[in-house]
Each structure stands twice: as C-alpha cells, then as structure tokens.
Amino acid sequence: MxxxxxxxxxxxxxxxxxxxxxxxxxxxxxxxxxxxxxxxxxxQQYIKGYVALVDGGMLGRSITVFCQISLFKHSKELIENFKKEVGSLPEIISCHHVSGNYDFLLKVAVSNMNEYQNFVVEKLSVIQGISNMQSSFVMEEIKNENGWVW
Amino acid sequence: MxxxxxxxxxxxxxxxxxxxxxxxxxxxxxxxxxxxxxxxxxxQQYIKGYVALVDGGMLGRSITVFCQISLFKHSKELIENFKKEVGSLPEIISCHHVSGNYDFLLKVAVSNMNEYQNFVVEKLSVIQGISNMQSSFVMEEIKNENGWVW
DNA sequence: ATCCATAACAGAAATTTTTTCGTTTTTTAA
DNA sequence: TTAAAAAACGAAAAAATTTCTGTTATGGAT
Structure with a gap:
C-alpha cells in the first residue's frame, strides 16, 4: 500500500x-x-466491491429523513433486537450506533409523506425499547461522497 | 421504466x-x-455512475463522527458560505441541510482523535455563522446501503 | 382484425479489455 | 558492491464486451 x-x-x-x-x-x-x-x-479487500449509483429521486424516492433514536436502556437484548429490525426495513438506508445524546442515527428514504408516516407508525415505533425519536427532514443534500481516499 | x-x-x-x-x-x-x-x-441518468467501495478502516480512516451544526441565523449569505466551505473539506463525507433542531448534519471521517480535534478547531469552527455544534461518535455502523431500489 | 410501433431475439463481426508470460529494470539488504 | 527479491515492462493470446445486422414477437390503437 x-x-x-x-x-x-x-x-x-x-x-x-x-x-x-x-x-x-x-x-x-x-x-x-x-x-x-x-x-x-x-x-486484500481494500476494495469491497463495485456498485452502480442509482438516482433515488428519479425513482420517486424523494423524501429523506434523519431520525435520532433513543432506547429506554442500553441492554444488550434491546440493542440486538433493534439492530435486527433495522436490517429488515428497506426504507432505512443507513443506521449508526452512536455515543451522545441519542443512541442510533437512521437515514430513511421514502416516496412521500404518507409512506413516511406509515413507516414510523407501523414499522419503526413498534420496535420495542424505543423511548424517543426525533426526525430531521432533509431539505438539500449538499455533499454525499462515498469516498474515503483523497 | x-x-x-x-x-x-x-x-x-x-x-x-x-x-x-x-x-x-x-x-x-x-x-x-x-x-x-x-x-x-x-x-437517462437513472444510473449516476459506477464506483468502487473502498474500506476506509483499512486505510486508517477509523473514526466517524456525526456533527449537528446550527447557524446564528438562516441568511442566504451564511448558508451559501457554509456550503462552499463544506465542499472544500475532504474530512466531510456528507452534508445535509435539514429542518428541525439544527441546520446541517455532517458525517466526518478521520484517522484519529488528534486529527478530529484539528478538524474541529482549525477547519470547522472557523467557518463564520456557526452558533452551535454537537458531535456524536459512531461506535458501530449497523447498516450503510447505497441503494435506493428494492 | 389489422396495422403500427415498440421491444425482444439470434447471430456474427469488430473492438476492447483482460490476462498471461518471459524479460528487464529497480530496489533492498547483506 | 553485489546478490536476491520485488516491481515494472512489452508484447501477444485469450476472453469478453460492444455493436451491428435483419428477423420475429408483442401490445395497443384504430
């Protein structure tokens, strides 16, 4: 290298x-x-793979939201369960377990508000252990590199 | 389609x-x-391009942080300036202008704490108009799709 | 039912890319 | 300084992709 x-x-x-x-x-x-x-x-896996970048907006996936999730308590059981559920929801583009004021940061992409509401009410909030949720709607994507090398 | x-x-x-x-x-x-x-x-640009996914960790880019940024006021001038600065900082992987409790969400990747401190003190905090900043360190990346189609 | 436009098909030719191999150069370490 | 190892080279082959035909099928509209 x-x-x-x-x-x-x-x-x-x-x-x-x-x-x-x-x-x-x-x-x-x-x-x-x-x-x-x-x-x-x-x-050597410096390169993990090759992918095509697809324009989500052109497919109608036009709403992006960042959700901050807090759990009641940081038990291994709740965390593992949360991770499992996240994996099965295609609306969730990314999920990071973070330190600080909240526990997980989700990036969610949906086609419209109705779909977002449905996602929150039917899919997200039913996951056990969630105590708090805060949504920030993306107004503009200013930068989104997928690169780590410069 | x-x-x-x-x-x-x-x-x-x-x-x-x-x-x-x-x-x-x-x-x-x-x-x-x-x-x-x-x-x-x-x-038709449904496909925006093709890229290789590089393993940031293997290159020592091992610390990822989400930063919430608030500006003093939402003037066009401050916002445009902020966007310009963001574009020139390679540590910033992504930047979204969001609605809600804060204005911008940054994803930052650095090699170590020293580099992060340097980034915050020398590069980020010198941007004019920033009133508040809150960092959340990533402990685990649970999911990070680049896909929009399913 | 028939026509038209669009999409799918099959095959072959041309081009480009990938892969291999033996040789030469450069670098490293003794 | 010299020997061994690693990296770079150049050319040729093998493989894959792109591109081009002309033909056939499909789906809608009249």
Whole structure:
C-alpha cells in the first residue's frame, strides 16, 4: 500500500468504469503492474466491491429523513433486537450506533409523506425499547461522497 | 421504466461487475435487449455512475463522527458560505441541510482523535455563522446501503 | 382484425479489455 | 558492491464486451 495504490483507489472510487489502460496512464505505470495492483487491492479487500449509483429521486424516492433514536436502556437484548429490525426495513438506508445524546442515527428514504408516516407508525415505533425519536427532514443534500481516499 | 428496469438497477447497485449476460439471465431476457436497457438507464441518468467501495478502516480512516451544526441565523449569505466551505473539506463525507433542531448534519471521517480535534478547531469552527455544534461518535455502523431500489 | 410501433431475439463481426508470460529494470539488504 | 527479491515492462493470446445486422414477437390503437 503505497502512494500509487492510494491513487488507484481514489480513481476507482470516483469512477469504477475506468479501464486498466486509463488508470495506468493516470498513475504513470504501464498496463501490467497496474493490473496486478488492482487485483491485489481487490483480493486484500481494500476494495469491497463495485456498485452502480442509482438516482433515488428519479425513482420517486424523494423524501429523506434523519431520525435520532433513543432506547429506554442500553441492554444488550434491546440493542440486538433493534439492530435486527433495522436490517429488515428497506426504507432505512443507513443506521449508526452512536455515543451522545441519542443512541442510533437512521437515514430513511421514502416516496412521500404518507409512506413516511406509515413507516414510523407501523414499522419503526413498534420496535420495542424505543423511548424517543426525533426526525430531521432533509431539505438539500449538499455533499454525499462515498469516498474515503483523497 | 418498468419492473425489469428496476430489477436491473437493483442488481447493478448491488454489484456493478455483473456483466450483461449475467444480468440478462437474472431478469429473463436475452443479451441485446438487456444491453439496450442498461445503456438507456445510463443515458437517462437513472444510473449516476459506477464506483468502487473502498474500506476506509483499512486505510486508517477509523473514526466517524456525526456533527449537528446550527447557524446564528438562516441568511442566504451564511448558508451559501457554509456550503462552499463544506465542499472544500475532504474530512466531510456528507452534508445535509435539514429542518428541525439544527441546520446541517455532517458525517466526518478521520484517522484519529488528534486529527478530529484539528478538524474541529482549525477547519470547522472557523467557518463564520456557526452558533452551535454537537458531535456524536459512531461506535458501530449497523447498516450503510447505497441503494435506493428494492 | 389489422396495422403500427415498440421491444425482444439470434447471430456474427469488430473492438476492447483482460490476462498471461518471459524479460528487464529497480530496489533492498547483506 | 553485489546478490536476491520485488516491481515494472512489452508484447501477444485469450476472453469478453460492444455493436451491428435483419428477423420475429408483442401490445395497443384504430
């Protein structure tokens, strides 16, 4: 893992459709060593996978909400249960267990308010152990990198 | 945009390395129409791009923090300035302008506490207009989909 | 029922990309 | 300084993808 490897990661996390030749040019190597480096980065799992970025808005998934969740108490049982439920709800884009004023931060995406209400009332609030919930509606996405290399 | 297109999006957002042949099999079409559909989805920007998912932890980017930011007042000038500054800070993975108890939610990734302190003191707090800041450290990432199709 | 437009099909050709391999260069350590 | 290891190189092959045909099927509208 040297500077060239990082450069390769940085390029691929921007645009995974770059082919080996193009990457080779950009990092200043020829095809073969570049190819070997990429394969190695994949094998070693520096690269976890390749995905297409889909425009949620174009599919009508236009409302995004961040929900702060607090549990009654921090028992292992409640936490494990909460994690399990989160995994099964497709409306939940991301979920982080955090320290601080609340316990979990959810990012939720739905098509409309009705769907959001339904999500909260029927799916989220029925999870046991939740003591408090606070929603912040996203008005604008200013930045959303998926990159970790720069 | 029909059910087959959505299936294609769903497959590609999981794994962009699937080739046309494999996708064709999974959606029950042959190569040519599948190929045309994918190209169309790209042209119409349902697919915004293809990226490699890089393991931040393996690169030492091991601390993730969510920061809630409040501004003194919601003037256009302050907001525009804040957005501009956010764009130039690579530690900020994402930034959303939200409604509710605070104005902006940042996701920040750094290598260690020292770097975080430096980020807060030297880069974030110097942005004009910030009245309040609250940090929540991520203890566990329970879910982090980049998908919008299911 | 028939026509039209759209979508799917099958196959082949052209192009590009990936992969491999032997050789050369560079780096590292003794 | 020299020997061993690692990395880079260049070229060729193998494989896969893209692109292009012309044909057939499907679905709606008249």
């Amino acid at each position: 040297d500077a060239i490897d990082r450069k390769i990661l940085s390029l691929l996390q921007e645009n995974a459709k770059l082919n080996t030749k193009e990457i080779a040019e950009k990092v200043g190597l020829t095809l073969s060593p570049t190819f070997e480096r990429i394969k190695k980065l994949e094998q | 029909d059910a087959i297109d959505r299936k294609i999006l769903s497959l590609l957002q999981e794994n962009a390395k699937l080739n046309t042949k494999e996708i064709a099999e999974k959606v029950g079409l042959t190569l040519s129409p599948t190929f045309e559909r994918i190209k169309k989805l790209e042209q």
